[in-house]
Amino acid sequence: xxxxxxxxxxxxxxxxxxxxxxxxxxxxxxxxxxxxxxxxxxxxxxxxxxxxxxxxxxxxxxxxxxxxxxxxxxxxxxxxxxxxxxxxxxxxxxxxxxxxxxxxxx
Amino acid sequence: xxxxxxxxxxxxxxxxxxxxxxxxxxxxxxxxxxxxxxxxxxxxxxxxxxxxxxxxxxxxxxxxxxxxxxxxxxxxxxxxxxxxxxxxxxxxxxxxxxxxxxxxxxxxxxxxxxxxxxxxxxxxxxxxxxxxxxxxxxxxxxxxxxxxxxxxxxxxxxxxxxxxxxxxxxxxxxxxxxxxxxxxxxxxxxxxxxxxxxxxxxxxxxxxxxxxxxxxxxxxxxxxxxxxxxxxxxxxxxxxxxxxxxxxxxxxxxxxxxxxxxxxxxxxxxxxxxxxxxxxxxxxxxxxxxxxxxxxxxxxxxxxxxxxxxxxxxxxxxxxxxxxxxxxxxxxxxxxxxxxxxxxxxxxxxxxxxxxxxxxxxxxxxxxxxxxxxxxxxxxxxxxxxxxxxxxxxxxxxxxxxxxxxxxxxxxxxxxxxxxxxxxxxxxxxxxxxxxxxx
Ligand SMILES: [Fe+2]
Ligand SMILES: [Fe+2]
Numbered sequence: 001x002x003x004x005x006x007x008x009x010x011x012x013x014x015x016x017x018x019x020x021x022x023x024x025x026x027x028x029x030x031x032x033x034x035x036x037x038x039x040x041x042x043x044x045x046x047x048x049x050x051x052x053x054x055x056x057x058x059x060x061x062x063x064x065x066x067x068x069x070x071x072x073x074x075x076x077x078x079x080x081x082x083x084x085x086x087x088x089x090x091x092x093x094x095x096x097x098x099x100x101x102x103x104x105x106x
Numbered sequence: 107x108x109x110x111x112x113x114x115x116x117x118x119x120x121x122x123x124x125x126x127x128x129x130x131x132x133x134x135x136x137x138x139x140x141x142x143x144x145x146x147x148x149x150x151x152x153x154x155x156x157x158x159x160x161x162x163x164x165x166x167x168x169x170x171x172x173x174x175x176x177x178x179x180x181x182x183x184x185x186x187x188x189x190x191x192x193x194x195x196x197x198x199x200x201x202x203x204x205x206x207x208x209x210x211x212x213x214x215x216x217x218x219x220x221x222x223x224x225x226x227x228x229x230x231x232x233x234x235x236x237x238x239x240x241x242x243x244x245x246x247x248x249x250x251x252x253x254x255x256x257x258x259x260x261x262x263x264x265x266x267x268x269x270x271x272x273x274x275x276x277x278x279x280x281x282x283x284x285x286x287x288x289x290x291x292x293x294x295x296x297x298x299x300x301x302x303x304x305x306x307x308x309x310x311x312x313x314x315x316x317x318x319x320x321x322x323x324x325x326x327x328x329x330x331x332x333x334x335x336x337x338x339x340x341x342x343x344x345x346x347x348x349x350x351x352x353x354x355x356x357x358x359x360x361x362x363x364x365x366x367x368x369x370x371x372x373x374x375x376x377x378x379x380x381x382x383x384x385x386x387x388x389x390x391x392x393x394x395x396x397x398x399x400x401x402x403x404x405x406x407x408x409x410x411x412x413x414x415x416x417x418x419x420x421x422x423x424x425x426x427x428x429x430x431x432x433x434x435x436x437x438x439x440x441x442x443x444x445x446x447x448x449x450x451x452x453x454x455x456x457x458x459x460x461x462x463x464x465x466x467x468x469x470x471x472x473x474x475x476x477x478x479x480x481x482x483x484x485x486x487x488x489x490x491x492x493x494x495x496x497x498x499x500x501x502x503x504x505x506x507x508x509x510x511x512x513x514x515x516x517x518x519x520x521x522x523x524x525x526x527x528x529x530x531x532x533x534x535x536x537x538x539x540x541x542x543x544x545x
Contacts, residue, residue, distance in 0.1 A: 058135075061166065063166035063191065066172075066192070067192060096265025
């Protein structure tokens with residue numbers, strides 16, 4: 001996983017992009033969660049999780065993303081799931097994940 | 107899962123097709139999680155990781171925001187958290203149960219309990235605030251084969267909707283997997299604990315046995331005032347030989363015990379025969395020569411942790427050439443341990459003062475042993491014994507056993523090491539039997 005440098009937009013929103021890749025679906029996916037928490041600790045106010053390289057999201061992936069959502073909510077930050085494919089978007093819809101994060105399709 | 111429906115052709119003509127498709131996706135997703143959970147539990151990988159993965163799978167399959175898995179300790183009446191997600195830093199690591207709680211959970215079985223409707227139980231009263239603060243909704247006692255092994259704590263669903271019957275079925279199925287994993291782990295810990303206990307018990311027994319053996323040796327040696335400490339020394343020499351023969355620790359210990367007990371039969375021989383300050387007559391000799399057989403009779407009914415201890419007592423006066431007693435056995439008919447003890451016994455007899463003669467000089471004794479290798483003694487056992495002595499003379503061992511047992515001046519006679527090495531080099535490692543034939 002790599003993280004793009006935190007960028008400061010003109011509006012004063014501090015955004016960090018984290019790539020979900022395919023670690024997400026295993027126990028190793030917890031490091032994405034840690035990465036997000038670190039960004040939040042650094043004062044990031046908008047977390048973008050990029051799914052462009054993520055084919056499928058399984059239950060472990062969902063659980064880890066819910067952890068990201070929870071951390072962001074506690075830090076008062078916004079969460080965006082970007083480049084989400086159709087199947088994954090459907091899954092997020094079905095499980096209510098989309099109520100907590102903005103889903104942006106491919 | 108009784109609630110789930112399989113899709114049929116006519117379903118596709120159904121106006122609620124979208125809902126059905128969604129149901130199908132849901133099924134695929136939860137079945138995937140269940141399959142993975144089953145696989146994870148069966149994989150017997152690291153227990154902690156299995157539990158953490160299991161929690162992810164439960165939460166992720168139904169979109170549950172937070173939760174935890176606990177293991178139940180029956181002895182401490184505690185639920186110890188094994189994995190938690192989203193419960194914050196203040197959630198307790200262990201939660202206490204009382205008898206009533208445990209009884210109720212067992213009656214309830216592996217089914218989700220709505221926390222908000224369970225306030226009659228002490229458990230939910232005690233942790234009322236904790237559960238409220240962490241937004242926990244369901245508590246699932248993990249009951250496996252009528253035994254509480256743990257619990258699941260589950261928070262709100264991401265969808266904000268209440269748990270459906272379908273959700274509960276999925277949770278039960280997953281709970282059974284997780285419960286089995288915990289039960290399996292408990293069983294393993296129990297087995298480990300018991301084998302630890304057994305090991306300790308065995309060590310204790312061995313110690314008791316060793317003490318008994320030493321007490322016996324002391325009793326045997328006590329009877330013969332001229333050969334005080336004989337059994338103990340024979341035990342030590344046998345141990346040295348076993349060590350030089352490359353035996354494992356247990357076998358070496360067995361050799362020592364065989365040495366300690368080889369003369370146990372003398373306990374029944376009259377004291378005046380044993381202590382006779384002269385060469386005993388034929389009748390007395392016959393009486394004394396019964397001691398190997400008597401020793402065997404004393405030792406056989408006892409269960410020894412090492413084999414051959416009774417046989418060592420019975421045959422420690424046999425000789426390779428068949429001229430020994432009680433049975434006049436030849437070379438390979440003689441148990442190996444008896445040959446070891448025989449050499450140790452003879453060495454001690456030659457190197458200690460007897461009522462009717464002084465001990466012989468070390469060089470003389472070694473010469474005797476070498477000359478009798480292949481006649482009385484097994485040559486490789488003599489060689490092993492020589493190697494052990496040489497190592498001490500050359501300063502290769504810290505514990506100077508021979509010096510302690512025989513005295514410094516006795517063991518450090520001039521040229522002893524050189525003559526020992528010469529003897530050792532001249533001894534051919536051939537079988538003792540072929541030597542006898544050649545002679
Ligand atoms: Fe004897
Ligand atoms: Fe003896």
